Amino acid sequence: MIEELASNPFFGIILSVSLYLIGQRLHKRWPIPLFTPLVFAIIMTIVILLTLNIPYASYFNGGQYINMWITPATVALAIKLKKNIEHLKKNVTAILSGIGIGVIFHTVIIVMLSLLFQFNEELAATLFPKSVTTAIALGVSESLGGIASLTVAVVVFTGVLGAVIGPTLFNWLNVTDPVAQGVAMGSGSHAMGTTKAIEMGDVQGAMSGLSIVLTGIAVVILAPFGLMLIQLFF
């Protein structure tokens, strides 16, 4: 009976949304990374499905209706880009070269570590887009033959980690320029880094939001080369 009811689309939708809302409340009271609403909702949904012995496919009957909004939400990132285009024009060289160098360097690191740990092609493709926003990372991972759900997990972890360590890193390295801080947060830890960047200041927030989109585009452009590297080494 449980399985039959769980296959109803409303089950998956209600389960996901309610856990997300609970996560939001918990995070407001105790702002620890585990209670980041997305992290909390994913972990608790898995725990509940496993406990009740409900297969992922039944849950996804409802889940797919949430999932389908990712594409229009990604398209809507164009609005953010358009609104912040003036910030980009002012520091275009610094921002574009910073992101370009960052993305190339990030690819090299991923390939080197994947070789070190003897990951297979699938895992390397899963990790390649990890610093960009989930929507774009999902698309890139799928088109390179990675494991989509693992990419989501790695991207979320990257975001949580970046938001926590970003400010400390800037202190250590004496990065005080607000534009540099914002670009680093957005390109290194996407939307979750941006949430932190908004707390740091208006310029940081706007630059971070802009950098999410630019880094996403840079990773998409670099993806064919990433694929070549992966096929060459693995």
Add this chain to the structure above:
Amino acid sequence: MKIIKQLFWLFTFSFAGEVLSYLSPVAVPGSVLGMVLMFLALQFNWIKMEQVEEAGEWLTNNMAILFIPAGVGLMTNFGIISSVWWQLLIVVFVSTTLMIALVGVTVQAIIRKAHKKAAQVSETPLSWKGERVVD
């Protein structure tokens, strides 16, 4: 009705992006192509900001919730994760730290260099023709 019209545009660009992605010889996610198309449309005033703004910002501001089903898919991959979980943690930690540090330092260095140059230019005396002397 307004929201329906706005969603209509977002869905139309989503589908246009998917169509382009299907036709394109290289693997580019349709969502990203849709985003580029939408940006061009806004930039060249083919559609106005007001025609997509509310629904679009509502979606981007609440994006995190959309990734729950994809993330829950992890439960179908426990086999792979259990064998490499600590290596994955190291990869994420090292690559994220270095990425943020490198981008922060690079962008700051380039901005400072540009400011220094700008300051030098304005300090350079004008030549007799009234042009700045820059080498």
